[in-house]
Each structure stands twice: as structure tokens, then as C-alpha cells.
Amino acid sequence: MPSSRKVTASAVTVAALGLSVLAAWPAAAHGTMGDPVSRVAQCYAEGPESPESAACEAAVAAGGTQALYDWNGIRIGDAAGRHRQLIPDGRLCSAGNEEFKGLDLARADWPATRVHGGPYTFKYRVTAAHRGTFTVYATKPGYDPAKRLAWADLDLEHPVAKATDPVPAGGFYTFTGTLPERSGRHLLYAVWQRSDSPEAFYSCSDVDFGGDGGASAPAPSASAPSGEQIAAGAGKSTIEHHGHGDDDARTSAEPAAAGPAERPAPADRPEAQGGSWSPTRLAETGASAGTSSVAIGGAAALAVGSAALFLSVRRRAAGGGRRR
Structure with a gap:
């Protein structure tokens, strides 16, 4: 030739x-609130194909099962702190992502975690560790769970928890906060804004402070998925677990049941000195479509x-x- x-x-x-x-490039996503249990984690724990609660069944009917297998993918790649500008009222739980629209359903029967006012230890289930700040907001007194969540429903001036760069251990970021005095059903909205990328992650956790609070019946109790459940469904997820959006086996081969802190970083990588890494940092840019x-x-x-x-x-x- x-x-x-x-x-x-x-x-x-x-x-x-x-x-x-x-x-062919894989989407990368990295977690959701584990305690109090987020809506997507709760529904995944029930089983995407045959959810037990009426609320999760409705969420699957509205958005399909894939959203639950992609439980750690509620994100905006280029958020850069512009959460209110990018996420419209009524779509906070899905972060405006069509795949997760079932999580935005206005219902008073979402399974909820029982809580009370005072100190609370939050546990955020993570599948890839990154530097950043977690901020958790509670709904204001008078919150109506039968209406779609709006930004005005949240007490944005008084976050119930805020933590920067907590250390992951056992598959969770753990940090403390203080819950307000409330009664009845409320919602906690968590935002994880990365500092090494404009990418941010979002989750809605239904909570029950007790008392009538306007609720006609007690909420079903919430429960988080186990490590075994997460591992079992990883093959059906379109999200790379324990990776950074790359195809490097060193960042994607770890069993999903293990936590990111349990894998030592290669000695020649920045992560070994406390930073995050990716062979070409391709996932660190946070493109909005994955x-x-x-x-x-x-x-x-x-x-x-x-x-x-x-x-x-x-x-x-x-x-x-x-x-x-």
C-alpha cells in the first residue's frame, strides 16, 4: 500500500x-445518604423489580427500575454550587434528572427514618471518595409531604449539618449535625459539592419526628441496602462502582460491599498523599450527562x-x- x-x-x-x-465512556457517580436513608436507597433495598412499599412501587412505575440500580447517580456534573439555579422546584429529589423522576413524587407514605431533635450522626454511603463539602437541610415547620418539594420548603439559612472533607471508612462518610425540633413527617435534603470538580450529588431522606404532625398514619420504617444487595445489583447499574469514570481495573474491580477507604492508593498516585486520583482525571471534570x-x-x-x-x-x- x-x-x-x-x-x-x-x-x-x-x-x-x-x-x-x-x-463508550462510562458514567461515574459516587453515593447517596445512607442514614437517614435516602429515597433511592430505600427503594433499592426493597428490590427494584418488586418493591414492597406503595411509594417505591409508584416510583418504579413513574421512572422504571434502572433509576434504582443507578442509586448512586443523582448528580449534576457542572453544578459548581449553582444548585438553586439548576434544579427547579418540584424536582429536587431527582436533581432535575429525568431518570430519577419517580423520586420527586409527592406522597405522604414514603418510608421514613424515625428521628428526634438534637445531635444526629449522618452516614453517607459512598462508592468513590472525593474531597468536598456535605450540607444537609431540613424542611421548615408546616412542610406538606403531599406537595412536591420546593426550595422554599427548606430552611436554607440553617443547615442541620455541614462537613468538609470527612474521612471515608467502611463504605461511608460519617459526620455529625443537629436536627431541629419538629413533629411529624419531614425531609432532609443533602448536597455533596465536590471541591476537586464542579460535580455535585443530591439526595432526599424522609424522616419522622413522631407526634401527629398532620400525618394520618405512621410512615413505614426505612431501611438501607446491605453491602450484599449493592454488590448483587452492581452488574445492572450503568454507573461505575468504586471507579472514577475510567476503565482502569485498579479503580473498578473492588467489590461493591467494601468501602473506598479499605483500598490503599497506589504509592505513586496523589491519592496516597491525601488527594483523589484518576489515571487521566477524566471523571474529575464532572460532565453533566455522565x-x-x-x-x-x-x-x-x-x-x-x-x-x-x-x-x-x-x-x-x-x-x-x-x-x-
């Missing part, structure tokens, strides 16, 4: 490979470069023909 044709074929191959990155913006940029650069190489070869070939 003439050399010009070989180069042209290589350019086309490289371009195809670059474009395939866009379609595809890294760096991956997109790299694939685009490959395609453009290949096209330029193709045109250059064609021009040289044409010039050579004229010289003959």
Missing part, C-alpha cells in the same frame, strides 16, 4: 477511535487532528502527482 494511503487509513482509524470514546468533558475534548481533538492529517496527505499526494 502506498505510504499516503497508509497514513490516510491511520487517520481514519484514529478519528473513529476518538469518536467511539464519546459513546460523559467527561475532558473525554469529549480529547475525542474531538483526535477527530479534528485526524481530519487535518487526512487533508494534508491528500494535498501532498495531489502535489506529487502534478510534479510528475
Whole structure:
């Protein structure tokens, strides 16, 4: 084969490979509130295919089972603290993500964790550790669970918990806060804003402070999924567990039941000195659709470069023909 044709074929191959990155790159996501149990964790624990509670059954009917297998994927890749600007009223529990729309259903029978005012230890189930700040808000007195959650329902001026860079252990970030004095059903809204990326994660946890609080009947008790349940459903998830959005086996092969802190970082990686890492930091950019913006940029650069190489070869070939 003439050399010009070989180069042209290589350019086309490289371009195809670059474009395939866009379609094949895995989504990365990293957790949800485990205590008090978030809605998505509760419904996953019940079983995506046959949920036990009426609320989770309705959530599956509205959004399908995949949202529950993707329980750690309620996120906005480019949030950068702009939570109120990006998430409309009525869609806080799904973070405006269509896949998770079943979690936004306004119902007074979501399974709830029994709590009371005073100190509380929060446990956030994590499948990939990152630096960042956790902020938890409680609904105001008079909250009506039969209406879709709006930003105005939350006491944004007085977070019940705030923690920056807690240390993960046993599969959880653990931090403390103080719950307000309330009665009846309420909701805790958690925001995990990463500091090493604009990406943020969101979760809704239904809680019951006791007393009538306007509720006609006690809420079903909530329960978190076990490590075994998480491991069993990982194969059906579209979210990479224990990875950073890459295909490096060192970041994706760990059993889902184990916690990220239980795997030592390679000595030559920044994570070993307390930072987070990814071989090419592709997932650290937090593209909003689950595809890294760096991956997109790299694939685009490959395609453009290949096209330029193709045109250059064609021009040289044409010039050579004229010289003959």
C-alpha cells in the first residue's frame, strides 16, 4: 500500500477511535445518604423489580427500575454550587434528572427514618471518595409531604449539618449535625459539592419526628441496602462502582460491599498523599450527562487532528502527482 494511503487509513482509524470514546465512556457517580436513608436507597433495598412499599412501587412505575440500580447517580456534573439555579422546584429529589423522576413524587407514605431533635450522626454511603463539602437541610415547620418539594420548603439559612472533607471508612462518610425540633413527617435534603470538580450529588431522606404532625398514619420504617444487595445489583447499574469514570481495573474491580477507604492508593498516585486520583482525571471534570468533558475534548481533538492529517496527505499526494 502506498505510504499516503497508509497514513490516510491511520487517520481514519484514529478519528473513529476518538469518536467511539464519546459513546463508550462510562458514567461515574459516587453515593447517596445512607442514614437517614435516602429515597433511592430505600427503594433499592426493597428490590427494584418488586418493591414492597406503595411509594417505591409508584416510583418504579413513574421512572422504571434502572433509576434504582443507578442509586448512586443523582448528580449534576457542572453544578459548581449553582444548585438553586439548576434544579427547579418540584424536582429536587431527582436533581432535575429525568431518570430519577419517580423520586420527586409527592406522597405522604414514603418510608421514613424515625428521628428526634438534637445531635444526629449522618452516614453517607459512598462508592468513590472525593474531597468536598456535605450540607444537609431540613424542611421548615408546616412542610406538606403531599406537595412536591420546593426550595422554599427548606430552611436554607440553617443547615442541620455541614462537613468538609470527612474521612471515608467502611463504605461511608460519617459526620455529625443537629436536627431541629419538629413533629411529624419531614425531609432532609443533602448536597455533596465536590471541591476537586464542579460535580455535585443530591439526595432526599424522609424522616419522622413522631407526634401527629398532620400525618394520618405512621410512615413505614426505612431501611438501607446491605453491602450484599449493592454488590448483587452492581452488574445492572450503568454507573461505575468504586471507579472514577475510567476503565482502569485498579479503580473498578473492588467489590461493591467494601468501602473506598479499605483500598490503599497506589504509592505513586496523589491519592496516597491525601488527594483523589484518576489515571487521566477524566471523571474529575464532572460532565453533566455522565460523559467527561475532558473525554469529549480529547475525542474531538483526535477527530479534528485526524481530519487535518487526512487533508494534508491528500494535498501532498495531489502535489506529487502534478510534479510528475
